[in-house]
Amino acid sequence: xERWEGRRGVANADHSVRGDVATDAESRTRLTRALxxxxxxxxxxxxxxxxxxxxxxxxxxxLETWIGxxxxxxxxxxxxxxxxxxxxxxxxxxxxxxxxxxxxxxxVAWTFGSLLLVVALGVVAARALPAPVGRRTALLAVPVAIxxxxxxxxxxxxxxxxxxxxxxxLLVLLACFAARDHRLQGVLVGLAAALQPALLLFAALLWLxxxxxxxxxxxxxxxxxTVAAWAVAPKDSxxxxxxxxxxxxxxxxxxxxxxxxxxxxxLRLGFEGPAEIALFLVLAAGVAVVGVRRAVRYAQDGQLLLxxxxxxCVVVAVSPTAWQHQLxxxxxxxxGRVGKRASDRLVWPAVVVLVVTLPGRMLLPDGALLAPxxxxxxxxxxxxxxxxxxxxxxxxxxxxxxxxxxxxRPVAARFGRVPLLPFWRRVLSRPNLLLELLLIRVVYSAxxxxxxxxxxxxxxxxxxGRQIHAIEQWLHIDIELWVNHTVVQITWLREFFDYYYQxxxxxxxxxxxxxxxARRPADYRWVRSSIGFATLLALVxxxxxxxxxxxxxxxLGFVDTxxxxxxxSRPDFGTLTTVTNQYAAMPSxxxxxxxxxxxxxxxxxxxxxxxxxxxxxxxFTIAAIVATANHWVLDAAGxxxxxxxxxxxxxxxxxxxxxxxxxxxxxxxxxxxxxxRATGCPEPVTGRPERAAEPGGGRPAVPAARSVPAVxxxxxxxxxxxxxxxxxx
Numbered sequence: 163x164e165r166w167e168g169r170r171g172v173a174n175a176d177h178s179v180r181g182d183v184a185t186d187a188e189s190r191t192r193l194t195r196a197l198x199x200x201x202x203x204x205x206x207x208x209x210x211x212x213x214x215x216x217x218x219x220x221x222x223x224x225l226e227t228w229i230g231x232x233x234x235x236x237x238x239x240x241x242x243x244x245x246x247x248x249x250x251x252x253x254x255x256x257x258x259x260x261x262x263x264x265x266x267x268x269x270v271a272w273t274f275g276s277l278l279l280v281v282a283l284g285v286v287a288a289r290a291l292p293a294p295v296g297r298r299t300a301l302l303a304v305p306v307a308i309x310x311x312x313x314x315x316x317x318x319x320x321x322x323x324x325x326x327x328x329x330x331x332l333l334v335l336l337a338c339f340a341a342r343d344h345r346l347q348g349v350l351v352g353l354a355a356a357l358q359p360a361l362l363l364f365a366a367l368l369w370l371x372x373x374x375x376x377x378x379x380x381x382x383x384x385x386x387x388t389v390a391a392w393a394v395a396p397k398d399s400x401x402x403x404x405x406x407x408x409x410x411x412x413x414x415x416x417x418x419x420x421x422x423x424x425x426x427x428x429l430r431l432g433f434e435g436p437a438e439i440a441l442f443l444v445l446a447a448g449v450a451v452v453g454v455r456r457a458v459r460y461a462q463d464g465q466l467l468l469x470x471x472x473x474x475c476v477v478v479a480v481s482p483t484a485w486q487h488q489l490x491x492x493x494x495x496x497x498g499r500v501g502k503r504a505s506d507r508l509v510w511p512a513v514v515v516l517v518v519t520l521p522g523r524m525l526l527p528d529g530a531l532l533a534p535x536x537x538x539x540x541x542x543x544x545x546x547x548x549x550x551x552x553x554x555x556x557x558x559x560x561x562x563x564x565x566x567x568x569x570x571r572p573v574a575a576r577f578g579r580v581p582l583l584p585f586w587r588r589v590l591s592r593p594n595l596l597l598e599l600l601l602i603r604v605v606y607s608a609x610x611x612x613x614x615x616x617x618x619x620x621x622x623x624x625x626x627g628r629q630i631h632a633i634e635q636w637l638h639i640d641i642e643l644w645v646n647h648t649v650v651q652i653t654w655l656r657e658f659f660d661y662y663y664q665x666x667x668x669x670x671x672x673x674x675x676x677x678x679x680a681r682r683p684a685d686y687r688w689v690r691s692s693i694g695f696a697t698l699l700a701l702v703x704x705x706x707x708x709x710x711x712x713x714x715x716x717x718l719g720f721v722d723t724x725x726x727x728x729x730x731s732r733p734d735f736g737t738l739t740t741v742t743n744q745y746a747a748m749p750s751x752x753x754x755x756x757x758x759x760x761x762x763x764x765x766x767x768x769x770x771x772x773x774x775x776x777x778x779x780x781x782f783t784i785a786a787i788v789a790t791a792n793h794w795v796l797d798a799a800g801x802x803x804x805x806x807x808x809x810x811x812x813x814x815x816x817x818x819x820x821x822x823x824x825x826x827x828x829x830x831x832x833x834x835x836x837x838x839r840a841t842g843c844p845e846p847v848t849g850r851p852e853r854a855a856e857p858g859g860g861r862p863a864v865p866a867a868r869s870v871p872a873v874x875x876x877x878x879x880x881x882x883x884x885x886x887x888x889x890x891x
Contacts, residue, residue, distance in 0.1 A: 191298050198305035205312040206277050213273050213321050222269055225324025228257055242401045248413040248483075251391035251399045252356040253326065269324075276321055277312075279328045283335065284308035287494060290339040290467040292556065310493060314518045315540075320487040327487045330354040331474070334364055337376075338470055347376040352383020356391075358488065359384075359408050360481040363450070367473050370458045410482035419522075422540040423484035424449070430537060446480035453479075453548035463555045471495040475544040489540055493518045495547035499554045504564040509594045510551065516600055517543045524607040525600060567591055570684060583814050592683035605694065612701050620710070623745040627710035630748070630794050631718070639795050642712050642788050643719060649789040650721045656789070660723055663786040667752050670759050670779060678766070685766060688812060693758050696808030700754060703800060704746035711747045713791035720791040749800025750793045756783035758805050 213221050227246045241247045241254050249257070288303035295303070311317050320327050337350035347368070355362040362384055369377035392399040406412055414420055417429035425442050433441060453476035461469035474491025478484045493514065500510040516525060517539050526536040535542065554561050568590035634640035649656050671693065678686035713722040756779050763776025787793035 191301055195301050195305065198302060198309065202281075202305050202308050202312070205309060206281075209277065209312060209318070209321055210273055214270065221322070222272065222324030223322075225269075225272060240401060241395070241398045242406065242412060246413070248409060248485075249326070250357060250359065250388075250409070251395050251402055252387045254398065255391055255394060256357075257326075272324055273321060276324075276328060279332055280311050280317055281308055283328060283332050283490075284311050286332070286335045286339055287467065287497075290335070290470075291497065292465045292467065294562075310496070310515060310519075311490070314490065314493050315521070316487050316490045316493070316518070319485075323487060325487045326357065327485075328490070330358045330361055331490050333357075334361060334470065334474075337364075337380075338466060344373060344376040345379050347373065348379020348381075349383045351376070351380035352385075352387065355380065355384040356387035358477075360477045363454070363477055363480075364470075364473055366454060367457055367461070367469065370454065371461045371469075408482060413483070413485070416483055419537055420486050421483050422478065422486065422489060422538065422544070423481050424479050424541070425482050426484070427538045427541055431534065449479050449545065449548055450476055456548070460553065460555075463557070465497075465553075465556065467494065468498050468553060471497060472548055475548040478544040479541065479548060484541075486540075489518070489544070492540055492544050492547065495543070495551075498547065498551060499561065500551055501554075502560040502565055503567070503591075505567045505589065505591050506594055507564060509597045512597050513600065514543060514547075516604060520604060524604055526603065581814065582817055584817055586816055588684060588816055589687055590684045592679065593687065595679075598679070605697075609697055609701060612705070620745075623708045623710040624715060626707060626748075627712075627715045627794075630709060630796050631715070634795060642791065642794060645785075645788050646712070646720055646723075646791045650723060656723050659786040659789045662782055663752070663790050663792065664724075666779070666783070667755065671755050674759055674762055678762075682766065688816065689762050689766075691816070692805075692808045692812040693755065694808070695811045696754055696758060696804045697751065699804040699807055700749050700751050700801070703749050703804065707748050708745040709748040709794075709797070710745055711792050711797075712794060714744060723790045747793055748797050749802075749804050750787055750797035751801060751804075752787050752793065753780065753784050753798040754801030754805045756780040757802055758808070761805070761809070 228249075241251065247254065284307035285304055288307040291299070291303060316327070319325070331354075333350045333354035337347040337354075341347045341350060348365075351361070351364050351368065355365070362381070365377045365380040365384075368374070368380060388399075402409055402412075410416065410425070416426055418426070419430075421429075424445050425438075428438050428442055428445075453472055457469040457472040457476070460466075460472060471491055471494035475495055478489055478491055481488075496511045496514045498510060499507065501507050522536040522539045525539060526532045570588045570590050631640060634642075649659060675686065675690060678689055712718065712720040760776045760780040763779075764773045767773050767776060784798050787798065788795060
C-alpha cells in the first residue's frame with residue numbers, strides 16, 4: 163500500500179512538473195506570437211513609409227504610367243501604342259475607372275490596399291498547411307508567412323511599382339482553399355487567368371485532380387472576360403494576343419534580368435531568333451508536363467498548398483515574361499519538406515527564402531562562371547521546385563519523424579562563477595555545404611554593405627586618428643612611423659608586407675574553415691560562430707568610431723606603401739575609398755582574423771610545429787598592418803579584443819568546447835530530451851537512440867541502442883521527479 167501511495171505521489175509530482183512545463187511553453191509561444199505580430203506591424207509601416215516618402219515621379223511608377231495624369235488609360239487610342247502598359251486588355255478595363263481618382267489619395271489607398279492583400283495572402287497560405295499541424299505551428303504560421311511575404315523581393319517590387327500581381331495569386335489561393343462551391347472556384351481561377359493568362363494552367367491542375375466542373379468553369383470565365391475585353395477594345399486585344407504573342411515584348415526588354423522566365427534566360431545566354439523560340443517551346447512543354455504531374459501527385463498526397471506552389475513555379479518558367487513582381491509562387495514553395503535528416507530540413511526553406519528576399523549579388527560573388535547562376539537565381543529555384551526538388555510525401559516515415567541530429571553535451575565549466583547560457587546545443591553532424599556557403603556569402607555581403615555605409619566625414623576620422631596617436635605617444639608605443647620608414651627603405655621587405663597584407667587576410671581563415679568542415683565538423687560549428695561574433699562586434703566599432711589610418715593622416719609623414727607617398731591633392735589618392743570604407747580601421751580585422759587563426763590552430767592542430775607555424779600568422783600580420791601604414795598599434799589591440807569577445811560569446815551561448823565522453827555524451831535521444839525538459843535531468847540510457855530504418859528494409863542509419871528495462875527506467879524517472887520537487891521517496 164505504501165509502495166502504491168509512493169508511486170501515486172510521484173505521478174502527481176510528475177503531472178505537476180509537466181503541467182508547469184506546458185504552461186511555460188504556452189507562455190513562450192504567446193510571447194513569440196505577439197513579437198511576430200509586432201514585426202509584421204513594423205514591416206507594414208516601413209513599407210508604407212518607404213513608398214510614400216518617395217517623390218511623386220519615383221513612386222508607384224507603373225500605376226502612374228497607367229492611370230496618372232498623362233497615363234495610358236487617360237489617352238484615347240491603343241493601350242499598347244507606347245509599350246508602357248503590360249497588362250491584358252481585361253486588366254485595362256478593370257483599371258480604367260480608377261483613372262479619374264485623385265492621385266495623392268489613390269497612392270495611399272493603393273499602397274494600403276496592397277498591404278491588406280499581402281496580409282490576406284499570408285493568412286490563406288498559413289491556414290493551407292498540410293495536416294497535421296501542431297498548435298505552436300498554427301499559432302505562429304500566420305505572422306511568419308506575412309513577414310516573409312513583406313520581406314520578399316516580389317512584394318517589395320509590387321509595392322514600389324504599384325502593380326497588381328498580388329491579386330491573381332490571392333484569387334488562386336482563395337479558389338483552392340477558401341471557396342467551397344465548384345463554380346466559385348472556377349470563376350476565381352478564370353479571373354486570375356484573365357489578369358495573367360499563364361495562370362490558366364491552374365485549370366489543368368483542377369481537371370487532373372478531379373475538380374472538372376471547376377476546371378470547365380475556369381475556362382469559361384477566362385473566355386468570357388477575354389471576349390468582353392475583345393468586344394470593347396478589339397484593336398488592343400488583337401495587339402496583345404496576336405501581335406505581341408500574349409504580351410511578350412511589352413514593357414522592359416525580354417532579355418533583361420527582371421524577366422526570370424525560360425525565355426528571358428535563353429535570350430541572356432545568347433540564343434535568338436527562330437532557334438531560341440523553338441528551344442523555348444520545347445523546354446516549356448517539358449517543364450509543364452513534369453511540373454503539373456508532380457503537382458497532381460502532391461495534391462493527391464494531401465499537400466495541396468505545395469501543389470499550388472509547384473504549378474505557380476511552372477507558370478513562372480513557361481511564361482514569355484515573368485517579371486520580378488510576378489514571382490510570389492517561388493516563395494510559396496517553401497512549404498515543401500526535403501531531406502530525411504532533421505539537420506537537413508532547413509536547407510530548402512533557407513535557400514528559397516534567401517533567393518526570394520536578397521538580390522543575386524548578395525548571394526554569389528562577381529565572376530564569369532557564376533554569372534548565369536546569379537542572374538537566374540529565381541528561375542533556377544522555380545525550376546528546382548517544379549521539376550527536381552525531392553519533396554517528401556506524407557506517407558514517408560520521415561515526414562513527421564526525420565532522422566534525429568547528433569548532439570553533444572558540453573562538460574561543466576571549470577570556473578563555477580562564469581555564467582553559462584546554453585542558447586543552442588552543440589551539433590556533431592556536418593552542416594549542409596550549400597546552405598553554409600550561402601550563409602557565409604550573405605553574412606560577408608552584409609558585412610561589406612554595413613562597412614561601406616558606416617562612413618563619416620574626413621575631419622571626424624582624422625580627429626579620431628589624432629586621438630589614437632596621442633594615446634600611443636602617452637603609452638610610448640607610437641612605433642608606426644619608424645617601422646613604416648624602415649620597411650620603405652628595404653624594397654624586398656616592403657614588397658613582402660604589401661603582398662602579405664593583400665593576400666593572406668582571406669586565404670588562411672577560409673582554409674581553416676574548409677579543413678575543419680571536412681575533418682572536424684563539431685569544431686567547425688564552434689569556430690565559425692566565434693569568428694562570426696567577432697566580425698559583428700567589429701562592425702559596431704566601425705560604425706561608432708570611424709578612424710583614419712596612418713596612411714590617410716596628413717602631416718605625420720607616413721608613406722602608403724601601396725599607393726605611394728601621401729598626396730591629398732591628387733583626386734585618385736586612396737581610390738579604394740570608393741569601393742570600401744577606408745576609415746573602418748578600429749578595430750583591425752586584419753589582425754583580429756589572423757589572431758583568430760592562430761588561436762584555432764594552437765587549440766586544434768595535432769603537431770607542435772603546426773601550432774608554432776600558426777602563431778607566425780598573427781605576428782606577420784601585425785607587422786604588415788603597421789609597416790604598410792594601414793593600421794595603428796591600438797587598432798590591433800581592438801582586433802584582439804573583439805576576437806576575445808567572440809570566443810567569450812560562443813562559450814557563454816554553447817558552453818565549453820571540450821565534449822564529455824562516455825554515457826553522459828550519448829544520452830541525446832528524443833526520449834531523453836523529453837524527459838530532461840520535464841524533469842531537468844537527463845535520461846540515464848547508454849547509446850544513441852535507434853533510428854528509423856531506411857525504406858526498403860535496409861540497415862538502420864545508426865546501430866540500435868542497448869534497451870533498458872522498463873522498471874529501471876520508471877524508477878529512475880520517479881527519482882528524478884522526486885528530486886525535482888524537493889524530496890526522495
